[in-house]
Amino acid sequence: MRSRAGLACGALGLVAVFASLAWARQESTQIDPQDFTLIQRGRYLTLLADCAACHTEKGGAPFAGGRPIETPFGVVAAPNITPDLETGIGGWSDEEFLAALREGKAPSGAPLYPAMPYPYYAKFTREDGLAIRAYLNTVAPVRNAVVANRLPFPLDIRQGMTAWNALYFTPGRFAPNPSKSAEWNRGAYLVEGAGHCGACHTPKTQLGGDETSHAFQGYALQGWFAPNITNDMTSGLGSWSLDDIVSYLRTGHNATSAATGIMGEEVAMSTSHFNDADLRAVAVYLKDLAGPAPSGAPLAASDPRMAAGAAIYKDTCAACHADDGKGVAMLFPALAGSPNVLSADPATLIRVLLEGAESVATDAEPTGPVMPSFSWRLDDAQAAAVLTYIRNAWGSSAAPVDEAAVKSARQSLAARKAE
């Protein structure tokens, strides 16, 4: 037995070595931009990288740009990346395209804002980058001049980004970890690179750079909290199996959870189109990410917030989410043990209760069940109580939700709608 195990390790090691050789070789490969397989690979890569999420306006021509992207510093509009010569990128050389994709540099030499996730796309191999370029060359050119930069002074001065890059941008391609499997390395390439999961799920510094020491442990953006996607048991994916992760990314749903908001869009436009091997690789990598330390003991059932919350839950929530908080698989998300419910930052939780949530509908799971808004029915104290309850019922524990937090979320969500 011992020798067979040793052999297996050796074989895995070999695979990793081959993989790293393959990565290295790809950097220098000459490519034919008219090659069908290359163009199709590029199309798949644009799905992995979800280019359309920013570069295609809702209902607009593919990749013609113009969609405003909300950042903590202001709004940036995604440019036109169709092959139109004047307003798109048809006039760019391949090297200029690669520099924009992987280094955040426009052909003029001006730095791009990191709303373009080049710190992640830096991991792209040259061949993958050129495959994307080859595919984008085949989409219909659209004449659409986009004013990308709508940031206030002094952020509208792009040269500021040079300093930012010095602080937060690590150039360099993906380097496989030879001690891990090829599947793990593929997952790492997708999660850290093309998938740019950290753009939402990794906490940011004051200047918007990744807090790499807390990678993937969750981050508040656009009025949501993108939850911890490490393997942490409490607020991360620790309780999810590989299949749970694959089902969630493929269909938007699994036995306990449903994608909504930005993640619902991500599933619909990107992850539902991943092939099975890639989804599995993503799951394998995420399950190997270490998470933060677990939190403390649950609030006592006798706590007045818990008593009020339990009563509100019974009246208002239990019909769908069930008395035991387990919901209905693939239809009504489980609240018991849910990473979203137990997130350190309850922004998503408060928002879903106040605004309701439309879960994503996919070809595999077309139902797309929707939770209605409860904002008019529950006041701040009631909302806080029921949220505190679901964070501390069924053996879970998480910090109580303050009435003040609900109040301020109500105001900021109203402001968001008014914009």
Next chain:
Amino acid sequence: MARKLPRKDVAIVGLGWTGSILAHELTDAGLDVIAIERGPWRDTSTDLSVNYLQDELRYRIRHDLFVRPAQTTFTFRNKMDQTALPIRTWGAFMPPNGVGGGGVHWNAETWRFLPSDFVLKTHLTQRYGEAFLPPDMTIQDWGVTYDDLEPHYDQFEYLCGTSGAAGNLKGQILDGGNPFEGPRSRHYPTPPQPQPFSHTLFAKAARELGYKPFPQPSGNLSQAYKNPLGVRLGPCTYCGFCEWFGCGNYSKASPQTTILPVLLRKSNFSARTECEVTRINLDGSGKRATGVTFVDTSGEEWEQPADLVILAAYTVFNVQLLLLSGIGKPYDPQTNEGVIGRNFTHQTISDAVGFFDRTKFNFNPFISSGAIGMCIDEFNGDNFDHGPHGFVGGGYMGQVQTNGRPIETTPVPPDTPRWGARWKSAVRDNYLSTVKPGTGVHGSFYSYRDIYLDLDPTYRDRFGRPLMRMTIDFHDNEIKQNAFLTDKFAEIIQAMGANLVTKEYRKAPYDVTKYQTTHLCGGAIMGTNPSDSALNRYLQSWDVPNLFVMGASAFPQNAGYNPTGTLAALAFWSAEAIRTQYLKNPGPLVHA
């Protein structure tokens, strides 16, 4: 002058159950389909929200989900020598409105008709002789058989996830199900709903009297279900806000919870809501539909050209559009000729209410769902010998308590004052200990020469079109049938241990202000002969072969069951004929 829209392969009038089924089937066949719906779009979360759908005043009393009589109504009379007057508030039935149609507000009682129901005229004549039937009764065979429809009943039940117990599996009679049902090819997709106390007590009493009670087939699901289209429904929570209300829990089968999520993802489907179709357009020959004309909320008139027109509105509106478009010969009761408007029917409903000792019985009537119930079928159709009784027809009966809602559920014994302190205390004393079925006796309504639909000579709608006129009354046959069934039903309620049972017989004249059911049937019936039916056995117009007419308007007479299962099975049957026969060779599928 109507503005003309780009041509479509198929225009569907109405996006309820049958419109949704046809849209799904025909888009699957690759056709470009548009559905035109008079009412608003309706979604579970935004329009049927758990936050407010339990509003009895809004939905039950003020009829929120239904057509507003100000938009359109019908005129009504009992007898041909009376002058019909417009209905100004709905009473005996509730014309649906909006996407999902009656599928939004139904109780989801999902029955199959008996095999003999489809060959009714032949069956009754053979068993009892022609002379046994009233001379003015105009019942007919359907032109389809139970065996034709069985695969499509099955299709609908599996679409909905219907909860029930099989009573006849491929000819084998099973305990616990309805032993009188036609043979079914497989079990119900989900087990029966667990029954509340009064239902269980009814079943026990019925069994002791020698009957074979069974759970009513229910579209309020006993458990979570994924249908063959991949759409999911949740388990019913027994909230008791089902009929007249939409379901906020995704647990009542409706177009919204079974078909629309898939339909909306198809690029060859589109829908226009709040657009009222005013006419089906014909070419110069009058033998071919060229599309439909509709009016939007701005009063703008549009023409939608289409190769195939599917009429899928509510019974009376189907008949009205045929008459206003000049399709088929209008029925004339004097000469008994013509087909559009003939064999109009409804349902014969009655009740028996049991008052029990409140110190011993607590029924918690609010624990309920639209279709939950224990029923018997011994007195339905021709399941019993009618010879000694002098009438034909029948119905199922059962403890089908659909709700305990506060405004409606105020059972008080006879001789209680109608208001005041004594009334209040009587309501308090009896609320929990009274058995008051929503549908106790659910009887058939057979067709007669003098019950029909035609265009009103006086009253017009907002477009200047004549309103539909209903001429409808109960005949002696139905009154006798109801008296017999109500007495049998009351015996069971009595045997449950009631202190007092009151019987609420259905009596003539037909009262348009008292709710019975929304099961208006007939007026554009299917059959074997163009001289006495509007449609052939595939629901295809005899006169205009590129027009198919869905719905209960095709029923030659109404059986003692809720009609939705049958009208949905007919829709699947018709869709199959369109897909496998009509599209290959567009033209009449039956040559008269």
